[in-house]
Amino acid sequence: MDIHLSNISHRYDATEVMRDISLEIPSSRILCIVGPSGCGKSTLLRIIGGLERPSAGEVGQIGDPPEGCLNPLTYVFQDFALLPWRTVEGNISLVLEDHGIDGAKKQSIIADVLARTKLSDFAKALPKQLSGGMKQRVAIARALVVNPAVMLMDEPLSALDSQTRELLMDDLIALWTRTPFTAVYVTHNLAEAVRLGHQIVVLSRRPGEIREIVEIDKPLSERTFGDPDLEAPQRHLWDLMREEARAADAELIHV
Amino acid sequence: MSEPRPVSFRGGGFAPKSVRWIGAVVFIALIAVAEIGTQTGWISALTLPKPSDVLDTFVQLYQSGLLWKHLTPSLTRLLVGALLGVSVGISVGVLIGLFSYIRSGLVPLVAAIFPIPKIALLPLFVIWFGIDEGSKYALIAFGTFTPTVVATYGAVDNVDRTLIRMGQSFGLSWWSIVRKIVLPGAMPGILSGLRISLAIAIILLVAAEMLGAEYGIGAYILEAGSLYDLERLFVGVAILSLLGIGVSAAIGAIERYLLRWRN
Ligand SMILES: Nc1ncnc2c1ncn2[C@@H]1O[C@H](COP(=O)(O)OP(=O)(O)OP(=O)(O)O)[C@@H](O)[C@H]1O
Ligand SMILES: [Mg+2]
Numbered sequence: 365m366d367i368h369l370s371n372i373s374h375r376y377d378a379t380e381v382m383r384d385i386s387l388e389i390p391s392s393r394i395l396c397i398v399g400p401s402g403c404g405k406s407t408l409l410r411i412i413g414g415l416e417r418p419s420a421g422e423v424g425q426i427g428d429p430p431e432g433c434l435n436p437l438t439y440v441f442q443d444f445a446l447l448p449w450r451t452v453e454g455n456i457s458l459v460l461e462d463h464g465i466d467g468a469k470k471q472s473i474i475a476d477v478l479a480r481t482k483l484s485d486f487a488k489a490l491p492k493q494l495s496g497g498m499k500q501r502v503a504i505a506r507a508l509v510v511n512p513a514v515m516l517m518d519e520p521l522s523a524l525d526s527q528t529r530e531l532l533m534d535d536l537i538a539l540w541t542r543t544p545f546t547a548v549y550v551t552h553n554l555a556e557a558v559r560l561g562h563q564i565v566v567l568s569r570r571p572g573e574i575r576e577i578v579e580i581d582k583p584l585s586e587r588t589f590g591d592p593d594l595e596a597p598q599r600h601l602w603d604l605m606r607e608e609a610r611a612a613d614a615e616l617i618h619v
Numbered sequence: 620m621s622e623p624r625p626v627s628f629r630g631g632g633f634a635p636k637s638v639r640w641i642g643a644v645v646f647i648a649l650i651a652v653a654e655i656g657t658q659t660g661w662i663s664a665l666t667l668p669k670p671s672d673v674l675d676t677f678v679q680l681y682q683s684g685l686l687w688k689h690l691t692p693s694l695t696r697l698l699v700g701a702l703l704g705v706s707v708g709i710s711v712g713v714l715i716g717l718f719s720y721i722r723s724g725l726v727p728l729v730a731a732i733f734p735i736p737k738i739a740l741l742p743l744f745v746i747w748f749g750i751d752e753g754s755k756y757a758l759i760a761f762g763t764f765t766p767t768v769v770a771t772y773g774a775v776d777n778v779d780r781t782l783i784r785m786g787q788s789f790g791l792s793w794w795s796i797v798r799k800i801v802l803p804g805a806m807p808g809i810l811s812g813l814r815i816s817l818a819i820a821i822i823l824l825v826a827a828e829m830l831g832a833e834y835g836i837g838a839y840i841l842e843a844g845s846l847y848d849l850e851r852l853f854v855g856v857a858i859l860s861l862l863g864i865g866v867s868a869a870i871g872a873i874e875r876y877l878l879r880w881r882n
Pocket of ligand 1: 376399403552570
């Protein structure tokens with residue numbers, strides 16, 4: 365299933381947040397969105413996921429979600445959004461219960477996704493007993509368990525320290541290599557963008573417009589930490605963003 | 620180079636824990652002081668009854684079978700009234716917490732009813748629900764309803780919105796979101812509201828029984844008071860205190876069970 369954005373514009377009262385964004389989100393690829401603070405990345409992701417209505421333009425699905433998909437557009441949140449009163453297992457179970465999956469079938473699905481995300485030992489733990497990286501792993505497991513057509517990830521690693529971030533990036537790449545999923549991945553970390561993105565969309569400062577779409581052809585599994593091949597695209601992204609980021613920064617001070 | 624001086628400790632405190640038995644020790648010490656004081660005549664018999672006499676009176680009450688005759692109707696009234704008030708209160712509180720129109724319509728109404736001393740309305744309840752149990756249930760229910768509503772909608776307001784958005788983003792039904800996210804998230808606030816509501820329920824119970832009941836702790840206390848029978852008065856008051864402690868312990872147990880994810 366592909367997602368097609370046509371001429372999306374959005375404004376909150378007087379603030380124009382984004383302008384005329386048209387974008388193709390191809391399936392089984394990771395599309396990163398980078399842009400200066402406040403340029404509307406999170407808003408765009410909410411629009412794609414149907415949590416917000418754009419002022420103008422349309423989000424369309426092309427084709428049907430894959431077989432066994434329970435929730436086509438699935439979020440991974442920056443702050444994990446785990447229910448503190450449910451165990452790891454319970455948090456994953458939450459999103460299955462509403463689809464009438466119960467009993468032994470539910471247990472086996474949960475066990476499988478916990479194994480895939482290396483969480484099997486933590487099934488009975490409560491979120492507060494877990495480190496940040498573990499919590500985000502649970503959130504990723506919860507997103508994977510519904511077999512999403514598209515994963516919408518809003519700075520999923522921003523709340524984590526840089527070592528944990530590296531580990532989770534490796535995990536994401538391993539998960540993707542095993543079964544390629546479609547993802548829209550918002551970040552302001554350019555290193556993350558070049559590690560995970562097949563395509564990187566650079567947005568301008570507010571009102572956000574697409575400045576450029578950078579393609580990186582090297583397969584995900586071959587990209588490594590400090591990969592020299594990724595240096596050039598990362599530098600290019602930074603050149604594109606530097607002026608925007610500086611201007612956005614100055615703008616925020618004047619508000 | 621001068622000698623290093625130790626950095627003085629300034630953390631600590633602000634984290635009260637309940638120490639076992641200290642509460643019991645305070646009770647026993649106070650009663651012991653009263654007992655010694657009345658025995659030695661340092662406290663006159665008119666000021667305070669002897670705790671041992673109070674205990675005797677209690678034992679007599681128990682042996683005569685009158686204890687349960689008074690306690691059973693009181694507990695029934697408390698249970699029925701509080702159950703009604705709390706369940707309606709929680710439901711209305713959740714609705715206020717979730718729907719704009721209900722909120723706009725009911726919050727001013729609740730604010731208007733809250734400060735009315737409910738005992739003042741007892742005659743009205745007697746007309747509406749009869750002189751018997753009905754008016755007592757209604758009084759207790761009404762008295763517990765308002766604080767429960769206020770505590771509940773405050774608690775619902777405080778539920779983390781990102782969790783609700785998460786539920787929506789996974790396509791959970793409205794009812795699932797309320798049941799699995801809103802209610803558990805509001806539970807800490809609802810339970811601490813319950814402590815206040817149930818204390819109010821006990822106060823109203825006694826008031827209702829004083830204003831017209833043959834049996835009940837309130838009737839017992841009223842009768843003892845009008846005869847200036849201090850021993851019996853204190854027996855009645857002690858029963859109320861025990862009731863309060865019991866209710867508080869019960870809520871504590873519920874909290875420990877429902878909120879075990881917090882500790
Ligand atoms: N609900 C809202 N009401 C009004 N303005 C909003 C709302 N949500 C976002 N905004 C504004 O819209 C702009 C874009 O917000 P958004 O959160 O999408 O930016 P972002 O690119 O995700 O920023 P960041 O990098 O800080 O996460 C910001 O200026 C923000 O203040
Ligand atoms: Mg954002």
